[in-house]
Amino acid sequence: MEILILAFFALGYLVLAGADIGVGMALPYLGRSAGERREAIAAIAPFFLGNEVWLVATAGVLAGLFPQLEGELLHGNHTVVVTLLLAWVIRDMGLWLRGRVPGARWQAFWDGAIVAGSWGLALSWGLLLARVLLGIEGPVAVLPALVLAALFLTHGLAFAALRLRGTLRERAAVLSGGAGEVRTYALTSAAMVVVGVLAGLRLPLEPGTSGPVLVPIVLAVTPLLVASQAWVWWTFRHRVTGPSYL
Structure with a gap:
């Protein structure tokens, strides 16, 4: 049960x-002007905070139910984990601050932070997953990390094609030929799941001793998380019609 819980939250993230x-990575391609970039960001605005809860939940499950694995991952990948956290902070700072002060330079600077933070996140996850999947360390690990980062980018474009309209939709739908957007998103989602499952199979998933206490608590809270996520997706199921609050 502990392994299933960890897989559920990690794959969900x-x-x-x-x-x-992926949308943040593709922001310069999707948005050629400040207005277009703001509309592209509106595609993820209702979701990104809720999505981050899945990472927090994954970290909590890892620390509570798999303390030995948590220690091994942090000890062997300290630099990558720190870089990932810094990229996360930079990306979110960009999202929150870009629209807080008027001015093209201010917005362009924080748009750059969104792009840099998003690429930092994708490459950090790519390095971490490459080390787990292939056991590769050092400069050579950059190559599989770039491949995995490309998967993030592709997944983001597929999602943007479902959310945007007009010219932005056409740019995002370059992978699906302007049609089959749901199919493309399903394929990229499946690819993300496959990568996560393969990485999980390489990990020493030995649960700790706190399972009997923590598992019932996690199982009780999980339906609330799923229900809130489903509500957000249903509420914002329609395509973006203009800028958001970001």
């Missing part, structure tokens, strides 16, 4: 947050 990371 890759699929859900992988999409908003």
Whole structure:
């Protein structure tokens, strides 16, 4: 049961947050002007905070139910984990601050932070997953990390094609040929799941001793998380019609 819980939250994060990371990576391509970039950001605005909850939940499950694995991952990948956290902070700062002060330079600076933070997140996850999947360390690990970062980018474009309209939709739908957007998103989601499952199979998933106490608590809270996520997706199921609050 502990392994299933960890897989549920980790795979949920890759699929859900992988999409908003990918949109941030593709922001210069999707938005050629400040207005277009703001509309592209509106595609992920209702979702990115909820998506991050899945990472927090994954970290909590890892620390509570798999303390030995948590220690091994942090000890062997300290630099990558710190870089990932810094990229996360930079990306979110960009999202929150870009629209707080008027001015093209201010917005362009924080748009750059969104792009840099999103690429930092994707490459950090790519390095971490490459080390787990292939056991590769050092400069050579950049190559599989770039491949996995490309998967994040593709996933983000597929999600943007479902959310945007007009010219932005056409740019995002370049992978699906302007049609089959749901199919493309399903395929990229499946690819994210496959990567996560393969990485999980390489990990020493030995639960700790706190399972009998923590598992019932996690199982009780999980339906609330799923229900809130489903409510957000249903509420914002329609395509973006203009800028958001970001």
